[in-house]
Amino acid sequence: MSIWEYANPRRFMAASGAVQPYVWGLAILLCATGLIWGFFFTPEDFRMGHSVKIIYIHVPSAFLAINAWFMMLVASLIWLIRRHHVSALAARAAAPIGLIMTAVALITGAIWGKPMWGTYWEWDPRLTSFLILFLFYLGYVALWSAIEQQDQAADLTSILCLVGTVFAVLSRYAAQFWNQGLHQGASLSLDAEENVADVFWIPLVITLAGFVFLFVALVLLRTRTEIRRRRLHAISLKERLA
């Protein structure tokens, strides 16, 4: 029994239906634990005061914003190489999640930036590349919804995802390069792994895990929806032609 068995929509529907409740349960449990712990039971940061609490949504959403795109990249490759429909639909399902996560990361970053840096927006390389990533998500979602023929849409969005990945990475380095000239030591963006103390770290990891499970749960749910929509599409096509 190989993993490719789940590329069959029927098998995927059965398996995902069975797994889904547990993933949702874990997601809710971990998110609730991490967020409540982080929100109510962590001390003030000596430098940032209570505003450090924003980290519990900012870091996980930023993490997912990037990794959702990588998941889409892998799914697109699988579609292009092995022509598994579920894979293409999973990529389609993940895009709006990535879009929202990028928006959350940007918004929480901006709100956090106000008390910390005294401004809502800073053209910090990291923020800039997230804004660009947001645009990539928008284009990807728009292309999917613009094309009527489903296999064609899957092919074209996959090609866009591949090319877009290269340019997103390039943009990341371009943004880094571009801001050097303006102001050096503006590295105010928080590097979670390095300068977060343990008290904040543990609930953060729990929330992060919770967000990952939330992402998986959402992808499963949305992929199931896309599969059903695709089936509806096939039915209506048959009716139209009959």
Added chain:
Amino acid sequence: MEFEARSLTCRRGEATVLEGVAFRVRAGEALILRGPNGAGKTTLLRTLAGLTPAVAGEVTAPPEAMAYGAHADGLKAQLTVAENLAFWAAAFGTGAEALARAEAAFDLAPLRARRAADLSAGQKRRAALARLVLTGRPVWLLDEPTVSLDAGNTARFAAAVRTHLAAGGSALIATHIDLGLPETRVLDVARFAPTGRQAAGSDPFAEAVE
């Protein structure tokens, strides 16, 4: 050129419109495609031309042997007839000799310096059909080639096809009129309408998903 299609399944967009298409065309023979609108004549020609991949089945001749004469004329309105033809001659690597033959076959010499935009529909059609001669390819795939041609030019076109066939070429022609060609057989495309049983293999969404 002789070739054969075996159990060919063709799609138009997302719909399977032809199933189990099988025919054989011998050198010097023209196969006339018949069938009501929407039966899949254009789809079959596009599949043979290599534009739309076949869902299943095989064709013994490669797309490189096919010269596709589409419904659309494919002329650039701002270019003259001579420029349009010279471009295709260059693209297919055929020389001045083919160019002269094409012009003669469709009586294009008087129109050479005219822009395609200034041609009548029938004149455009002639220029588009002349392109087939320029391809130098053995199999002509023609989609309603005589649309907007008058009687005289239809005869001229039939003569061009005859010349092509006499040189050992072959042709698939979707048309409703009788061109008076020597070796023709008729293929009724409607015979290959999909039965609805097949799709399951190629499209996993053809059956219920849960």
Added chain:
Amino acid sequence: MLALLQRDLRLALRAGGGFGLGLAFFLILATLVPLAVGPQPDRLAPIAPGILWLGALLACLLSLDRLWALDAEDGSLDLLATAPVPLEGAATVKALAHWITTGLPLAVIAAPLSLLLFLPGPALPWLALSLLLGTPALSWIGTFGAALTVGLKRGSLLLSLLVLPLYVPTLVFGAEVVRRGAEGLPVATPLALLAGITLGCIALLPFASAAALRVNLR
């Protein structure tokens, strides 16, 4: 391939081909910016590199939606796909023709136009050079975007949405070259990166364009 280039250039130059529209747009932009921002040289000079590069970028974008769409409409794209020219080659030639008719003239007139925006003198050669090196990337990326949206009825807005984010690295490095040139700083690094992006685009994007075209022709 040469014939295709010749044909596309000829079409661009004939009436209705749209050659010069991009240049006019560029000129209009260079006129409107001072009207919006104010005529003071000390205000215009610092933003001149960015405005000029942005103007060139938008001018390139302007003619993209017709790049494949015209061929698709009159049926010659189908015929081109059946011709013994690989689609990758056709994509390369199309991009090259687009560059010759938009990017190259933009690079030429950018230097005189930059006087309107008080771009400091030392930056002039860098402006021309950066546009010369960077606009091919814009054309090749644009050809890819146009190939993605060729099957769509109203694809031009979507085309901008898809292509503009892809333009980011080129814009960043291109404008950076000019900015550094204006300030008398060394320009080698951004110039090299810009050239690298252009080379990468020329080498790889035709494959993506051809793949997208094949999907759209299907």
Added chain:
Amino acid sequence: MSWLGKYAFDILLAYGLTALLIGGLILQSVLAARAARRQLEERGE
């Protein structure tokens, strides 16, 4: 909410907007899933 200190507004704003966005996403996903399933059921599957 005074225990959140002088950043109370920012923190609540961040959490509020996040809840709105992610909540909206989840809600949309669930509604879309339900709609698709119902449509399929109407067609006898």
